[in-house]
Amino acid sequence: MQNFDAPIPGQSLTETPGNRPYERPPEIVDPEEAIQMHLTRLSQPKKLTAVLDMLELGMDIRSMTTGLLRSAVAEGIHTVDVSLLIAPVVHEFIKTTASEAGVEFEEGFVNEEKEERERRKMAQAKAKRKLKKNGYLEGTATEEAPLPVDGEELPGDTLGMGDPEPQGLMKRRGMM
Secondary structure (H helix, E strand, O other): OHHHHOOOOOHHHHOOOOOOHHHOOOOOOOHHHHHHHHHHHHHOHHHHHHHHHHHHOOOOHHHHHHHHHHHHHHOOOOOHHHHHHHHHHHHHHHHHHHHHHOOOOOOOOOOHHHHHHHHHHHHHHHHHHHHHHOOOOOOOHHHHOOOOOOOOOOOOOOOOOOOOOOOOHHHHOOOO
């Protein structure tokens, strides 16, 4: 019977608007007041200890900041647009506090250079597998001529492949 205790689809549309805290006007509309409120809250010893503990357990600062600000929106304290405006300040406060406390942390932002290097490595490995499958990399050819790394270009015909023998329609029509 517990499966049937959940709300049915569309049930929220039958409730009277304004019953939820986020459906009413927010308590704080000024971003500076919202920053003060959040920094005051985060400076309390219990909250600060909880934040640092979560960082030590592996939660990143970006996720923590997002969670704190979303809960404030859900409680009707401020709106989503105020959250977007104050997020960098709250993020920096948590980052600085964690650094001063000596807690190791992840910021939670994507390192685009690192991802690009990983994509290149994967593409190189895929190309190498394909070349081996097609018989172009046999014996010591892989040791003599490595694939390029991070934007390097290969000089000429380093893999000793030469021009591949035409196959299929190209061979029959004498196009190569």
